[in-house]
Amino acid sequence: MYHLPLPFGCTPCLPIADEMMQDEGRKAQEAIYSNFLALQTQYDTMLQLELEKHVWQVKANNFEATITR
Known part of the structure; x- marks a missing residue:
């Protein structure tokens, strides 16, 4: 999870950013597997x-x- 610093503390975890990173990783894995196949x-x-x-x-x-035999 990623945290953005604020002057008065830290934001809660950003599930959207984390989900985007996981989605990109999944797409890369699928492309690699597809090329392998x-x-x-x-x-x-x-x-x-x-x-x-x-x-x-x-x-x-x-034959x-x-x-020849």
């Missing part, structure tokens, strides 16, 4: 494509090996 999805997609490429390469190699 987007990157994770992109990485998962790239990994899946790489695995599929590897599987097709193995299948092609096995070539079958023909």
Whole structure:
């Protein structure tokens, strides 16, 4: 909580200022988490494509090996 000094003491806690700070923090956390999820999805997609490429390469190699035997 934040206090504003007055010549004759201190104001009561300012819940509005505190709420605004919490709201900004929440927005920042949501943005970071959203970016993390987007990157994770992109990485998962790239990994899946790489695995599929590897599987097709193995299948092609096995097919070539079958023909040459």
